[in-house]
Amino acid sequence: MIPVFDGHNDYLQRAVAAGPAADDLWLNGDGSGHMDLPRLKAGGMVGGFFAIWIPARDNPNGAAAAAAMENPPYALPLAGEIDHDSALPHAFEQAAALYRMERTGTLDVVRSAKGIRDSIAAGRIAAILHIEGAEAIRDMDALHLWHQAGLRSLGPVWSRPTVFGHGVPFEYPGGPDQGPGLTAAGRDLIRECNRLRIMIDLSHLNEAGFNDVAALSDAPLVASHSCVHALCTTPRNLTDRQLRVIADSGGLVGLNYGVSFLNADGRRVPFKGFDPILRHLDHMLAILGEDGVALGSDFDGALMPADLPDAAALPALTQAMLDHGYGESLTRKIASENWIGVLERTWGG
Numbered sequence: 001m002i003p004v005f006d007g008h009n010d011y012l013q014r015a016v017a018a019g020p021a022a023d024d025l026w027l028n029g030d031g032s033g034h035m036d037l038p039r040l041k042a043g044g045m046v047g048g049f050f051a052i053w054i055p056a057r058d059n060p061n062g063a064a065a066a067a068a069m070e071n072p073p074y075a076l077p078l079a080g081e082i083d084h085d086s087a088l089p090h091a092f093e094q095a096a097a098l099y100r101m102e103r104t105g106t107l108d109v110v111r112s113a114k115g116i117r118d119s120i121a122a123g124r125i126a127a128i129l130h131i132e133g134a135e136a137i138r139d140m141d142a143l144h145l146w147h148q149a150g151l152r153s154l155g156p157v158w159s160r161p162t163v164f165g166h167g168v169p170f171e172y173p174g175g176p177d178q179g180p181g182l183t184a185a186g187r188d189l190i191r192e193c194n195r196l197r198i199m200i201d202l203s204h205l206n207e208a209g210f211n212d213v214a215a216l217s218d219a220p221l222v223a224s225h226s227c228v229h230a231l232c233t234t235p236r237n238l239t240d241r242q243l244r245v246i247a248d249s250g251g252l253v254g255l256n257y258g259v260s261f262l263n264a265d266g267r268r269v270p271f272k273g274f275d276p277i278l279r280h281l282d283h284m285l286a287i288l289g290e291d292g293v294a295l296g297s298d299f300d301g302a303l304m305p306a307d308l309p310d311a312a313a314l315p316a317l318t319q320a321m322l323d324h325g326y327g328e329s330l331t332r333k334i335a336s337e338n339w340i341g342v343l344e345r346t347w348g349g
Helices: 011-028 037-043 063-069 084-102 113-121 140-148 184-196 207-216 240-248 275-288 311-323 327-348
Strands: 004-009 045-052 107-109 125-132 151-155 222-226 252-255 293-295
Touching: 004 125, 004 222, 004 252, 004 293, 004 327, 011 037, 011 045, 011 084, 037 045, 037 311, 045 084, 045 113, 084 107, 084 125, 107 113, 113 125, 113 327, 140 151, 140 184, 184 207, 207 240, 222 240, 240 252, 240 275, 252 275, 252 327, 275 293, 275 311, 293 327, 311 327
Parallel strands: 004 045, 045 125, 107 125, 125 151, 222 252, 252 293
Antiparallel strands: none
């Protein structure tokens, strides 16, 4: 089985919602969502980025939004900016859920590339603490505190604005060139992340913010869970120019499995087989090269393809890559080795 190291999941929200049953949900699963320990083991998923994400108190989307995404064109409203004091308790709950998972002895919260390798070798899940949308970070002192708590990857925004910058909306068709760049606080955040060697995640960030990070950062540029705009014209996907900028930095893009980012017509409808995934991977490889492409599932945060319904189905994806002609060496790079490599270059060791 080819091991998979994954660029993004939203499992921690499910863990928090499970409350006292969180250990049983992780250790045994309940058939819901996309991942739990048994399904990770069955699919060969050896680790990944576990995201802290703050839910909006009044979500303007829901069933109506899902229906709209099934029949483009669509343009979905987003909740407004979430203040720090409202965000912090949610972030603490999700971080605590990840450390509770570590206490089961089946997972390690890792802080280095060596830690990833050691955890995998010991048969445990190597988990990176990631924050998606930095509402829970008030200032640079708080960033240092989160770093001490294990934070090693940070996206300045989800799609809604933060005090640091602006994201892209959920719409089809549309492009990422929407809104202003990073704020002064956002530029300070990028510089301090560089000093601390926290990976900066460009997924969800608008194009002006992307350009600001590219100008400021001395680390490889990374988008943890994004696809190709030339093949699906949603603002969440990266243009060829953005892909070239990432390639020039020695960075990486993790392919998102969410069907609305893969389908050429932007529809949020599951497809059979793996052709859309392979088209996006082919395009990424042509620009980013063999060391710049990885996987970023968005498990428990997006609608999956029919033949990739959860983590247990990952061997079908890697087999499709092999059947497509990638060969075992390239497939292993995309599935896990490229993530570990870019983190080693970002974190150092």
